[in-house]
Amino acid sequence: MSRLTGQMMQMPLLISSLAVHAARHAADTEIVSKRCEGDIHRTTWQALELRSRKLAQALARLGCEPGDRVATLAWNGYRHLEIYYGSSGSGLVCHTINPRLFPEQIAWIANDAQDKVLCFDLNFLPLVEKLAPQLSQVKHFVLMTDRAHMPPSSSIPRLACYDELVEAEDGAYAWPQFDENTASSICYTSGTTGHPKGAVYSHRSTLLHAFAAALPDSMGCSAADAILPVVPMFHVNAWGLPYAGALVGAKLVLPGPHLDGKSLYELFETEQVTFSAGVPTVWLGLLNYVKQNGLKFSSFRRTVIGGSACPPSMMRALEEEHGVEVIHAWGMTEMSPLGTLSKLKAKHVGLEDAARRQLLETQGRVVYGVDMLIVGNDGRPLPWDGHTSGDLLVRGPWVIENYFGQKTGDPRESPLVEIDGQSWFPTGDVATINPDGFMQITDRSKDVIKSGGEWISSIELENVAMGHPGVHEAAVIACAHPKWDERPLLVVVRKPGVVLDAKEMLGWFEGRIAKWQIPDDVAFVDEIPHTATGKMLKLKLREKFKDHKLPTA
Numbered sequence: 001m002s003r004l005t006g007q008m009m010q011m012p013l014l015i016s017s018l019a020v021h022a023a024r025h026a027a028d029t030e031i032v033s034k035r036c037e038g039d040i041h042r043t044t045w046q047a048l049e050l051r052s053r054k055l056a057q058a059l060a061r062l063g064c065e066p067g068d069r070v071a072t073l074a075w076n077g078y079r080h081l082e083i084y085y086g087s088s089g090s091g092l093v094c095h096t097i098n099p100r101l102f103p104e105q106i107a108w109i110a111n112d113a114q115d116k117v118l119c120f121d122l123n124f125l126p127l128v129e130k131l132a133p134q135l136s137q138v139k140h141f142v143l144m145t146d147r148a149h150m151p152p153s154s155s156i157p158r159l160a161c162y163d164e165l166v167e168a169e170d171g172a173y174a175w176p177q178f179d180e181n182t183a184s185s186i187c188y189t190s191g192t193t194g195h196p197k198g199a200v201y202s203h204r205s206t207l208l209h210a211f212a213a214a215l216p217d218s219m220g221c222s223a224a225d226a227i228l229p230v231v232p233m234f235h236v237n238a239w240g241l242p243y244a245g246a247l248v249g250a251k252l253v254l255p256g257p258h259l260d261g262k263s264l265y266e267l268f269e270t271e272q273v274t275f276s277a278g279v280p281t282v283w284l285g286l287l288n289y290v291k292q293n294g295l296k297f298s299s300f301r302r303t304v305i306g307g308s309a310c311p312p313s314m315m316r317a318l319e320e321e322h323g324v325e326v327i328h329a330w331g332m333t334e335m336s337p338l339g340t341l342s343k344l345k346a347k348h349v350g351l352e353d354a355a356r357r358q359l360l361e362t363q364g365r366v367v368y369g370v371d372m373l374i375v376g377n378d379g380r381p382l383p384w385d386g387h388t389s390g391d392l393l394v395r396g397p398w399v400i401e402n403y404f405g406q407k408t409g410d411p412r413e414s415p416l417v418e419i420d421g422q423s424w425f426p427t428g429d430v431a432t433i434n435p436d437g438f439m440q441i442t443d444r445s446k447d448v449i450k451s452g453g454e455w456i457s458s459i460e461l462e463n464v465a466m467g468h469p470g471v472h473e474a475a476v477i478a479c480a481h482p483k484w485d486e487r488p489l490l491v492v493v494r495k496p497g498v499v500l501d502a503k504e505m506l507g508w509f510e511g512r513i514a515k516w517q518i519p520d521d522v523a524f525v526d527e528i529p530h531t532a533t534g535k536m537l538k539l540k541l542r543e544k545f546k547d548h549k550l551p552t553a
């Protein structure tokens with residue numbers, strides 16, 4: 001019997017369709033940017049789509065051909081958004097590079113990706129001038145500003161002005177149609193050993209991810225929102241919000257490089273932001289500013305916090321003091337990045353506050369499109385009982401199959417593992433999953449502490465420490481112990497002006513955690529090192545304290 005084929009229109013899922021949709025159906029909805037130049041810029045989805053088409057024309061005039069990489073070193077702003085749509089929409093590949101990386105890493109990444117064009121914000125001009133001689137593949141350097149802010153001279157030959165390139169075109173350009181599996185963008189992850197690795201997203205995966213991000217049990221984006229992504233557009237495409245914002249026709253508020261508490265608060269209030277997203281370190285700064293100045297939010301209603309585990313004390317501060325719903329989330333560069341978000345089911349709404357909070361403090365449930373599994377050391381699936389922890393595996397249409405440069409189908413190069421005939425991506429996280437599907441990260445596989453054969457979660461200890469009113473930030477690492485092999489060392493940054501010693505800090509753990517899990521010692525530091533995306537850099541802490549002598553009983 002012949003198979004019946006569906007008789008529906010064949011329309012590829014392309015990023016350009018998001019811009020066209022927003023231009024037609026949210027034409028006058030604003031996109032507000034605080035520019036590197038210091039002023040506030042206002043445009044609309046309709047105007048942005050036109051300038052994106054002009055940019056596509058300009059890139060073609062520079063000699064870009066389908067598949068060429070267009071790199072950015074840029075903050076969140078309307079020009080960066082135009083590059084998102086103008087490059088990917090025309091069949092080029094948008095490559096966002098994290099400017100917070102070491103210059104040597106930036107050069108290595110740009111050369112590995114074979115970037116042809118590099119567009120960069122005004123405040124990165126000194127960095128790019130130093131890097132330019134090392135960027136062997138880059139043919140065109142474009143400064144993302146107007147003629148008035150172009151430098152009178154530069155060591156970069158033929159430095160182009162972004163606004164002049166765009167304004168020289170007429171916009172009479174039709175977005176091309178092509179295979180939805182065509183590469184749309186590349187993000188490099190530093191969460192691997194050795195050199196960073198590139199995750200190559202497709203138009204199809206990006207649109208499916210945007211649909212998932214906007215779902216009610218996900219980020220819940222709507223046309224009634226004013227969305228301010230604090231998470232940078234160079235950090236996994238701002239978690240998909242530049243695409244989800246176009247999909248629903250929401251107002252976008254883009255903060256540029258102005259990420260201090262005062263600047264963010266003023267932007268939240270003047271633009272009546274309803275929804276935001278970012279890593280915990282950003283919210284620390286904003287909450288401290290608001291508290292020190294006795295301020296409240298007038299429109300801010302919910303936020304997604306991810307990148308690293310959100311301390312429960314931070315969740316309580318946002319929810320109880322400011323009425324902001326915190327959506328705890330988890331994902332990876334390799335997952336575009338969304339994997340799970342903590343939203344309750346109907347059966348949980350009537351739970352006692354403590355039980356509800358316990359669920360909301362987990363990393364949450366998968367969105368449709370992602371599946372997950374926890375496995376033991378033998379590779380066998382483990383039960384979803386909320387207690388048994390194992391290595392977390394994921395799969396789905398926006399999860400990578402290979403890194404950039406690896407051969408698809410070559411098992412020697414694939415990061416995937418096979419379980420019962422299905423391919424899964426190993427996340428490097430250790431987690432539990434409860435019977436209702438709520439996943440909780442208990443550690444990175446390399447950060448978990450094994451004391452006398454028993455596992456201790458560094459994240460759980462950090463969450464307890466962060467609940468102390470005198471603690472600004474805390475990290476837990478393993479230290480060698482002659483009897484127990486490893487024991488936890490607590491590293492603490494005190495809040496300004498706070499007097500806090502090791503005895504008081506360790507006493508804080510009494511009754512809050514099993515006695516044998518309490519850290520053996522406390523080290524006080526001025527700051528905890530972070531990765532370029534805001535995660536605690538425990539590798540550096542382990543190096544710093546590798547010879548630390550724990551007190552003996």
